[in-house]
Amino acid sequence: MQGSRFAFGPFVLDPGAGTLLRNDEPVAVGHRGVKLLAALVARPGEILGKAELMDAAWPGRIVEEGNLTVQIAQLRKLLGPATDGGEWISTVPRVGYRFIGAINQLGGLKRKALPLPDKPSISVLPFLNISNDPEQESFTDGLTEDLITDLSRIPGLFVIARNSAFAYKGNAMDVREIAEELGVRYLLQGSARRVEARVRINAQLVDAASGDHLWAERFDRSLDDVFAVQDEVTAKIVEALLGRLRAPPPRNRPKNIEAYDLCVRARRLMDDTPLAAREAHLMLTRAISLDPDYAEAYRWLAMNHWMGEVHSAGPTQPTRSLALELARKAVAIDPNDAGCRWVLAYLLAYERSFAEADAGFAKAIELDPNEADTFAALSDITVLAGRVGEGLEHVAKAFRLNPFPASWYYLALGQAQYAAGQYQAAVETLRSDETYRTSSRRFLAASLAQLGRLDEARAEVELFLVANPRFSIRHWAATEPFRDARTLAHFINGYRKAGLPE
Template identity: 85%
Template sequence: MQETRFAFGPFVLDPGAGTLLRDDDPVAIGYRGLKLLAALVGRAGEVLGKAELMDAAWPGTAVEEGNLTVQIAQLRKLLGPAADGGEWISTVPRVGYRFSGSARKLGAAKRRPLPLPDKPSIAVLPFVNVSNDPEQEPFTDGLTEDLITDLSRIPGLFVIARNSSFVYKGKAVDVRAIADDLGVRYLLEGSARRTAGRVRINAQLVDTLSGDHLWAERFDRELEDIFAVQDEVTGKIVEALLGQLWPPPRPRNIDAYDLCVRARRLMDDTPQAAQEAHLMLTRAVSLDPDYAEAYRWLAMNHWMGWVHSGGPTEAARGLALELARKAVTIDPADAGSRWILAYLLAYEHSFTEADAEFAKAIELDPNEADTWAALSDIEVLAGRVEEGLEHIRKAFRLNPFPASWYYLALGQAQYAAGDYAAAIDTLRSDETYRTSSRRFLAASLAQLGRLEEARTEVELFLVANPGFTIRHWAATEPFRDDAMLAHFVDGFRKAGLPE
């Protein structure tokens, strides 16, 4: 999950982390310089053309060749002479440049193990689909996701979020290494086979410290009994770890459940895929009108404008709020529905009700990482920056390999705190989805006086968001603090975003 590091002379270059060390001390290297150095060192001894190098440092951007010349000169000054007195980077006239030194690969830097929480901690690894039919993959993934949700509702457990568990899907990784990566003691592993109206599930609970299997069982049932099996698996795990049981409510219709499982896989994809998810969810609620989760995702679809050409209208946002309220009414104990309702209420500036819903979501499920990430966004814009930073850090602990929007929330919080360099690092990381986060990246660059880079980010942002204006953004975001609003507007204006 991390890029290869390279060692040359006294230096260690880590492109994934964006760092260059000289004798273990950090070297102040710019973003463009680091990208150029990574391209050159990664193909040491080869001649790289100017166009190729410019594409590495300024992807998708038309820049003058003089920018490359300046960056190479700065790199040479930064690196100093090689051991033989020559240059690390040599010029090939009329062609490009070559890294002349000897570089060796070190492999990815090992992640530092996360400390164990002060209560039983568990991750549910993606169940393996052992059916011969690849179409059953969504069903198996849905089983995993539901078990994660069920366990996260149990008071007294620390449960890793879905995104981080699914990093290991289809990979053969030692359980001890996974436990170190995620900072948990227990892992649930399993497999599922669905065929001819029946389902067979194997599950086992592993203590990664001792290597012991605390519990293992096989279930062979009718497909309609899948929810009973989920309850039994959850109950066995909780009984093993806490000595108590707490079964959650279930959908009534297996076909509605199947549609919702498939729709969930499409929600973080393209707008076209989200429209397909909308059709599935609409069908799901028609089959089971009391299915809270389907209403929850329908609410997000309407609020994000994924099912409306041109983006969400006022009517669409009103419908989203109505659907979120319905989800909470159907299942008041569903923390996922609660935080989505809270988030939508905040964007409607119904702050008192939003705060109450966020508090209830956390009370119901303190392991719901998305709640903490969404709350971070709202707290930062309310001027409570330290609380916002604390919440997003908690979200990352529960979900060490999260969805890209977590990085946007973290970058926004770092900008709000005035830590512009950290915000730039966050918003430029490979994990960040840059379509919407570029505005905060541009503002952070502008606040540090890096106006050329800021203008480039603005141009790229406006390609995907041609109708964006600072005035409209400021009016629709859930700001509760005038000074915080002014801080963001100031950065946007310096970056050159349209008024």
């Protein structure tokens, strides 16, 4: 997204893109580090309190002060000494920190417009919470996410994924600019207000090319009717874009609104720290206790169990078994949910149930051809099966549907590029990843080693092993769902060159 960039010394920080360059070369700074540095350089010379900085890096979260200390220390290490030999970031004891150094604010780099698909294309922008209660934010976000899911299941539409849609939350931008960045023609905008047992929803469909409003409507209904309103909005959009009125396919809806809120909030936490994953676990477990027939809660709890261990030395057998059991339960409750299908398919591949996994991915795509996560996960499994070209195609489709994706997409892309022998491209991809997910470093190290950059490769290995001390090539090879001996040998070769332990 467009926005200001900040130049200081040899560095250029682009907060919107989440990148830091040193002499035009990317610096492997994490997501939190970018947020903190952006807050500091936006107000050079000013003292920023610890609470303010924690709000910038962990918005809406309660975190320990030690997390801030660790992030500041990592930033100082990455930046090195300032031009005068001192530090870029100074500590103000018992108060906070301030940025020292001259800042040159640059104009934003315009993101290249994506070409329009050959079918009606749309993004649902985050609905505004116009109630006076910030606790209703999760309800409004859930409404947005459900509309995205409903529309993406309609054949004939191209629908941008939620991760990319939510990249615009809180940003006041021209609809044409947003549409160009996402490569869509139409945008759905709206607002919601939940007051006691009633909900008021405004929605409007905009043609970004002309600026015309194709459809707009207000709804004032009982809270019990909120999912019926979502179905009605979806049907009206389909009529406007495809020229026919069509109700969305039936979905498994929650019967308990608190379970719905808990599930939405938990999803926000899952791609974050281990502590956040534990919070998500408690929320999802509570959601299931409130609504035992809510498929989405089982789906996300399955992924939370899996993600809790998969990014270290590999998931343990009890973790895999529990995740698989929960994913099967989700599909049993709602066999027509593409998200539940791909999660189960992915876990089945790690159980070496390849035929069942392949069928599951195919069914997920049939149910929802716009589910970007399906294609990103399928890329991982396809590459390890030795079909590297297909894997690259799948991950490219995932990025097109989700131009501002979660960090694990970069992991999937970097892995596919390594497998294809595109080592320099893999290095660039993996260094743009959010580095708190340290699992990317093993592929980065292997790519650097294959390029002959052994000192850099061993530095990445050292960082990787700090977070993954139990890692071994033998255990990893036995855990990953490889189906092709040549592809496995290629990865092992890179790991050995980089110096990863046998």
